[in-house]
Amino acid sequence: MTDQLGGEGPARPIGPNPRGPYDEKDAPDDNVRRLDLRSIRIPVPAWGEFLVDMAPDDSIVRLVHWQTPLGRFTVTAYAAPSSNGLWEQVIPELMDGLRQDCRTVRREPGSWGDEVAATMGDRALRFVGIDGPGWMLRGAMLAPPATVQHSASALRDLLRGTVVARGADELPDRTLLPMQLPPEMAARIPGVPKDEAGLRSFGVL
Template sequence: MFGWGRGRGKRADDAAADAELSAEEQDFAEGGPFDESEAPDDQVERLDLGSVRLPVPEGGQLQVEVDPAGPVRAVHLVTEVGRLTVSAFAAPRSSGLWAEVSAELADQLRKDGAQVHAERGDWGIELVADSPKAALRFVGVDGPRWLLRGVAAGPAEHAEECTKLLYAVLDETIVVRGAEPMPVRTPLPIQLPEAILRHIQQAQAQNNGQPG
């Protein structure tokens, strides 16, 4: 099991401005997430998804969203206290993409009827949203030419536990950006391990009435 190195964020004072801080104002603590070039030589077991390598919480189950055409849309970690989603995106060499993305995300969440406020965490600004379906927390980390976004979603009564679990996962995640140029905000490709991919293909075949 991996560490629990992050505490809860503190609510931002300037709610009107959503406390959207510039990259220069953000405080980053030691630890991950790590770029591939600075990946630690540790004993943490990580699930290799191509663009991200992330630890799986004890008892966690993998949930995969696959487009009909084939590409993997998202990978979720389902736990007893909620669902965690970690995604990586291409970003410019200059940091600060999360400030822009989080502002747009907050606007969209409000349009969808959620109550949203910002808090300051170890990686900068975090968004906390209460919707009829779930309590949500969005954490963004600006890295070298990548943006890592983590989302915790679950029942309100488990929000604090789910948040701590998200922090722990992000703290041990490794991002593999690759050298190829990509448009900003493009999701970095997810590649499933062969065993998981084969299991999904067999399940799809059974659903289509074909022999596995």
């Protein structure tokens, strides 16, 4: 089955080019609609709600999520050695941390190397890491077990279409690359209330 993003009914691919994710210098001209968050440009799913976790003073974007019918997806990028290989270092640490709260934690082969799959309560978790030139892209999924295969495929497609803009700043390895909302979204922040988890919802973009 082709990795796709979608909701009910036939899944919808995010773009025709399966070779991503992309470094900024190799970004394709593929007409895929992407949300520009400065360090990452994420494809906009056909269905979903965009959630933002801001610092208490609203000065910094800490995390962004897509809430879709297939689950919640989170994409982040980190500074990494130019020689790559950071994801393989992160996997054991990630698994150790997950074992504190998860019933099962395991490695599984994936599109870019091993992935980490876990079960926490009644939800399935999956983490996918991809090493790039001076960066590591990480995707996380929280989904119902009944949709886990489709949700994992959707996560891979989301990552496959993402563009990473590492920038020239000197940053320690494993530093989260800074994210910034587009001006039109940042201007709306004061008027968008937080939910119980402290997230602001921008609805379907």
